[in-house]
Amino acid sequence: TPVRKKGGGWITLPFLAGSVIGLGMAMSATSSNLIVYLIRKYNVKSIDAAQISNIVRGCMQLAPVIGAAVSDAYFGCYPVVAAGVAISLLSFVVFTLTAAFPSLRPPACAPGAAASSSPPSCQPPSAIQAAVLYAAVCLLAVGNGGTRYNAAALGADQFVGGEEERRRGRDASFFSWYFVCLYASYVAGDTALVYVQDSVSWALGFGVCVVTTGLGLIALLAGSRYYRRPVQKGSPFTALARVVVAAARKATLSSTSLARMQFLNRAAMVAEGEVSVGKPWRLCTVREVEDLKSLLRVLPLWSSGILVSTTVNAQVSLTVLQALTMDRALGPRFAVPAASMTVTVLIAFVLSAALYDRLVAPLWERLAGGRKPTPLQRVGLGHALNVASMAVAALVERRRIRVAHAHGSAATVPMSALWLVAQLALTGAEEALHLPGNTALFYQEFPATLRSTATAMPPLFIAVGSYLSTAFVDAVRRATGWLPDDLNRSRLDMVYWTLALVAAVNLGYFLVCAITYQYKNVVDGDGKDNQIMDEK
Structure with a gap:
């Protein structure tokens, strides 16, 4: 550019x-x-x-x-x-x-x-x-x-x-x-x-x-x-729209001429009797076709981030409720606000991102013979930590419930809120891998004309995930008895195990998408990015 x-x-x-x-x-x-x-x-x-x-x-x-x-x-x-x-x-x-x-x-x-x-x-x-x-x-x-x-x-x-x-x-x-x-x-x-x-x-x-x-x-x-x-x-979106329109207009092209091409390739083909210039909504460049294909190719990987965001948003909000029932005292005069427990996620993110950049990535490069970890590998590690975080949350909650039952109707469970730090730290480490990795992936794989849109893709799946987490908790309350108003009588551990299962299934989905994905640089190094395909 x-x-x-x-x-x-x-x-x-x-x-x-x-x-x-x-x-x-x-x-x-x-x-x-x-x-x-x-x-x-x-x-x-x-x-x-x-x-x-x-x-x-x-x-x-x-x-x-x-x-x-x-x-x-x-x-x-x-x-x-x-x-x-x-x-x-x-x-x-x-x-x-x-x-x-x-x-x-x-x-x-x-x-x-x-x-x-x-x-x-x-x-x-x-x-x-x-x-x-x-x-x-x-x-x-x-x-x-x-x-x-x-x-x-x-x-x-x-x-x-x-x-x-x-x-x-x-x-x-x-x-x-x-x-x-x-x-x-x-x-x-x-x-x-x-x-x-x-x-x-x-x-x-x-x-x-x-x-x-x-x-x-x-x-x-x-x-x-x-x-x-x-x-x-x-606007780069106009060019993408032209590809769809041009490909649809040429849906009746001979099937023998399309045996080696995908549907969208029709947009860059010159049909019999067609003028190759001045018809942008009928004939597109190869570069424009490849731009749209690169965008569609990365969408399955993007969609795997939605459930990561769903599990994380649900966990963070539920962790605040847990903290409200636990002993948050630090010394005789100070108690940590329940909402401030989530700062653990931010601190863990900062430390983990710095550790990855300065220690993990260089070590990986040395062990891999000079090959740097790819964005997909970084994101995959984040998915694995997402599963671990939900599992740890379930185990901690199971202990909290046992302590609550042992002390009857006590309003505050005699269990330190610091037990929640482990699951939040894992969540922060997961995000330190997941968010930068996805941002780098989208920035690298999106067309050059969509670089800013690429970096905005993570907040989009975060937003969708936040709304889905609200729907998930509401569905759990309607379908089960796991989340009564009294958290000490709940089965919040089962909610966390459900989230861990969702995260594990999502990890499997991500691995399938990652294994079948091929990195593709849409910039044509030989200068033929504006080439037009002729119908043979």
Whole structure:
């Protein structure tokens, strides 16, 4: 792909890392603590607040797909990322205003009243107050859509060119460090910034979000002169649509001429009497056909990530419920908030990604005679850890239930919540293999015109998986007696064993897809990517 100017390389990493970390801290803290903000400051009922929070999280996962498509089609990564950070900054400014000015929030509940009580004890937000709050939420989702995975594509674009094998190695290494920076920022946001919001001041907490995001924007803009920016050539999806239309129009071509071709190859064939130029919706280039085929070829592998996301989302939410029933004391004066247990996933992700990049991958290369681990091998290891994590969760839960039964009706099970760390650490290690591996795979195998869309594919299966996890838990509650309101009388261990079975079946599905998959670089090295097939 042509580029506007020379540049790129590792010199761009500090600028991109500064942007990712500054924004990631603010984004993570605000999205994680949104449900608490709605309940405490907007008098929203708990269930309604949870539903709103789930919808926002889903939108924040789907928005990057739209942002990536806009980037690929029209503007390129850098302008979209810069606009996304600026929009996010505006979102945090609005959040700060809602926290700083009481007129933008409903009156606090009367002493002793719950958020679920009816007015006037707990007054709901007015239409204007709700509109201001949801404007901030919408800006948050839009900003995330422009930045989260376009930033990954922007970083990977800095290594375009050079010998192909070395470039792929740099891409994989960059994606590892990108996710390290991203998850490290999440850890900081979910601990330090959440503490400031909860225990010091919501206005101060959101104000810090404004500062970190502003610094991230400054870091991104400061690196402008160093970025390599590929020139966009219009929407790549139009070309893909033309292939489908052209192939369908030629469905009646002689079967003998198609014996050696797949159906989509018809789009690049010149039928008898057909003019080979000026008919883009009837005749496509071989390159355009191969672009669509490469996209379809990788979809089965992409679909295997949906069930990984389903199991992980279900496990994390259920782990918080487990923690609420367990002893979370660390010393005589401090108890770990139940939701903070999930920070273990983020810490394990950061440590595992760094360990893989600096120890596991080089050791693999030496043992394999100089061959680097492929993205599919990395993803496969992640699938295996997914199974292990669910199995460990089932074993830990079985012990918790035994302890709960032994102590009768005790509200708090005398079992340390630190028992939950093992399953969460395995989940973090799984994601450190699964997410960077999939991102590198899609970036490598998608057409060059769809690089930003490629990096947005993981959040798409994460979003689908999050909705499926909700449906899974609901189905379990309806079909079995495993999840009563009293978790100490539940069979949550059976839920985890079911998730482990789902993960194992999904691992088998992934292995079948991986074994039959052939890596294919759609860039034609001999310069024949615009060749047209003639009907023989």
